[in-house]
Amino acid sequence: MAGMQTEQDHATSRSGETRHQVVVIGSGFGGLFGTKALRRSDVDVTMVAKTTHHLFQPLLYQVATGILSEGEIAPPTREVLSGQDNAQVLLGEVSAIDLERRTVTSQVLGRETVSSYDSLIVAAGAGQSYFGNDQFAEFAPGMKSIDDALELRGRIFGAFELAELGAKRGDNVDHLLTFIVVGAGPTGVEMAGQIAELAHRTLKRDFRSINTRSARVVLVDAAPQVLPPFGQKLGAATKTELERLGVEVILGAMVTDVDERGIEMKFKDGRVERIDTVTKIWAAGVQASPLGRTLSEQTGAPLDRAGRISVNPDLTLPGHPEVFVVGDMISLDNLPGVAQVAIQGAKYAAEEIDRRLKGKPSQGPFKYFDKGSMAIISRFRAVAMVGKLRLTGVIAWLMWLAVHLFYITGFKNRITAVLHWFVSFLGRGRSERTTTEQQIFARTALARLKGGAADLVSEPGAYDAARSLLETTRRAELEAIAAEEARLTDQHERGIKVGRSAS
Numbered sequence: 001m002a003g004m005q006t007e008q009d010h011a012t013s014r015s016g017e018t019r020h021q022v023v024v025i026g027s028g029f030g031g032l033f034g035t036k037a038l039r040r041s042d043v044d045v046t047m048v049a050k051t052t053h054h055l056f057q058p059l060l061y062q063v064a065t066g067i068l069s070e071g072e073i074a075p076p077t078r079e080v081l082s083g084q085d086n087a088q089v090l091l092g093e094v095s096a097i098d099l100e101r102r103t104v105t106s107q108v109l110g111r112e113t114v115s116s117y118d119s120l121i122v123a124a125g126a127g128q129s130y131f132g133n134d135q136f137a138e139f140a141p142g143m144k145s146i147d148d149a150l151e152l153r154g155r156i157f158g159a160f161e162l163a164e165l166g167a168k169r170g171d172n173v174d175h176l177l178t179f180i181v182v183g184a185g186p187t188g189v190e191m192a193g194q195i196a197e198l199a200h201r202t203l204k205r206d207f208r209s210i211n212t213r214s215a216r217v218v219l220v221d222a223a224p225q226v227l228p229p230f231g232q233k234l235g236a237a238t239k240t241e242l243e244r245l246g247v248e249v250i251l252g253a254m255v256t257d258v259d260e261r262g263i264e265m266k267f268k269d270g271r272v273e274r275i276d277t278v279t280k281i282w283a284a285g286v287q288a289s290p291l292g293r294t295l296s297e298q299t300g301a302p303l304d305r306a307g308r309i310s311v312n313p314d315l316t317l318p319g320h321p322e323v324f325v326v327g328d329m330i331s332l333d334n335l336p337g338v339a340q341v342a343i344q345g346a347k348y349a350a351e352e353i354d355r356r357l358k359g360k361p362s363q364g365p366f367k368y369f370d371k372g373s374m375a376i377i378s379r380f381r382a383v384a385m386v387g388k389l390r391l392t393g394v395i396a397w398l399m400w401l402a403v404h405l406f407y408i409t410g411f412k413n414r415i416t417a418v419l420h421w422f423v424s425f426l427g428r429g430r431s432e433r434t435t436t437e438q439q440i441f442a443r444t445a446l447a448r449l450k451g452g453a454a455d456l457v458s459e460p461g462a463y464d465a466a467r468s469l470l471e472t473t474r475r476a477e478l479e480a481i482a483a484e485e486a487r488l489t490d491q492h493e494r495g496i497k498v499g500r501s502a503s
């Protein structure tokens with residue numbers, strides 16, 4: 001593990017004057033929209049996030065299935081905020097928040113940074129939950145990050161490749177042509193639908209020894225219906241549509257084991273069934289960022305089963321009006337874990353900070369405005385809920401298209417996303433089918449290192465020492481080589497001299 005080097009982030013503005021310092025944790029929907037909402041405020045904003053990009057999670061499944069590139073849904077935060085003079089971006093995973101001293105400690109590759117704040121917005125989101133079976137993660141990646149999506153892309157397309165090789169040898173390849181998605185929420189539905197489209201449309205002419213249309217795509221959930229938050233009617237319509245696409249929907253089945261070669265499910269009546277499959281995708285359950293626990297321990301605010309922290313009606317923590325928590329991390333009035341809750345919460349927090357600085361009264365409790373929900377099933381098929389309206393089919397799909405296009409960050413990303421959608425939805429192609437061995441195996445390899453990626457870089461001090469050693473011992477040698485190279489050229493001593501005999 002690399003040694004720790006600590007830097008203090010200065011709590012002064014670029015002009016040298018001390019201004020109100022806002023630290024924002026996270027560059028997702030809450031973090032980015034909160035930072036942007038403070039652009040006209042008399043504050044300095046430091047956004048600390050463990051990735052260099054803002055991630056549009058709702059389209060991760062399209063990266064995993066080769067429709068979009070990772071750049072289209074994950075623009076660099078630094079570029080997005082380049083025009084906002086009062087904002088700076090710091091790369092780092094927040095490991096500690098000290099509410100007493102008002103500091104946030106973050107780390108990257110063993111280097112530590114401490115940032116001081118006057119106001120704090122915590123928007124660290126949620127990760128995948130395996131309901132206490134974290135060992136499943138090795139064989140069934142979740143769908144939370146660009147790494148996850150690229151790994152899944154490699155695993156899905158790779159399974160077809162291995163099946164082709166196996167079939168050529170005459171092996172049984174059923175386990176390679178079986179794809180299981182666990183969790184029938186929007187992400188699971190979208191993944192299952194897209195894998196079915198891959199097998200039935202995109203890849204159908206690309207292989208010689210396998211018939212990709214014979215691939216088995218299974219969607220499993222312990223619940224009795226798909227998409228429970230969309231209600232029974234839309235859930236049933238979605239199930240019918242998935243089955244029409246060739247997806248096998250298994251409900252009331254709890255996944256009890258996952259290993260390299262398959263999954264085991266247990267039904268309510270006690271029946272246990274195993275499905276042999278190499279490609280498993282985990283789209284069930286979320287667990288709020290562990291930063292919630294840190295905040296809970298310091299304030300006494302309770303956590304729910306998913307690790308979400310209870311916040312005051314104004315999104316602050318008990319006894320700490322200067323700390324706002326927004327988005328997937330919070331438990332308040334049964335608000336759902338969706339992008340709009342994070343965006344609206346972050347904008348609300350930014351407005352509160354601005355009002356306090358201007359001496360204006362508070363806005364009152366945070367009020368969430370539900371703009372509706374939607375899930376895509378396949379090309380031209382989606383389900384949507386807007387107020388009391390329930391929509392299915394092409395109309396819902398067009399709505400989905402418009403909304404997602406509106407929220408993708410960056411004009412150039414919108415243009416290229418539309419081009420890629422044309423390729424995939426009107427044609428049968430996929431523009432982003434590139435996969436590499438590293439995409440598939442790097443996560444598991446890194447997990448086997450004690451200190452993660454930090455084990456692969458030198459400690460800052462050791463690196464400098466090695467460099468100075470290199471400087472003293474190698475400089476003279478390199479200079480002599482360079483002088484000899486130049487002499488050979490200047491004195492025309494390279495190659496066979498004209499007139500010299502060959503013997």
Ligand SMILES: Cc1cc2nc3c(=O)[nH]c(=O)nc-3n(C[C@H](O)[C@H](O)[C@H](O)COP(=O)(O)OP(=O)(O)OC[C@H]3O[C@@H](n4cnc5c(N)ncnc54)[C@H](O)[C@@H]3O)c2cc1C
Nearest residue numbers: 026027028029030050058094124125327328337338339342
């Ligand atoms: C696959 C998928 C599909 C989805 N589809 C939809 C949809 O169709 N519609 C919808 O409304 N919602 C959807 N959601 C949910 C939506 O994306 C979330 O509700 C939303 O992203 C929450 O915003 P947030 O800011 O709370 O967290 P996030 O957007 O997850 O952002 C968290 C940020 O914090 C950073 N971070 C985490 N821990 C640390 C740390 N310790 N230190 C520093 N940085 C940290 C992360 O890198 C990230 O930048 C989907 C989610 C997923 C995973």
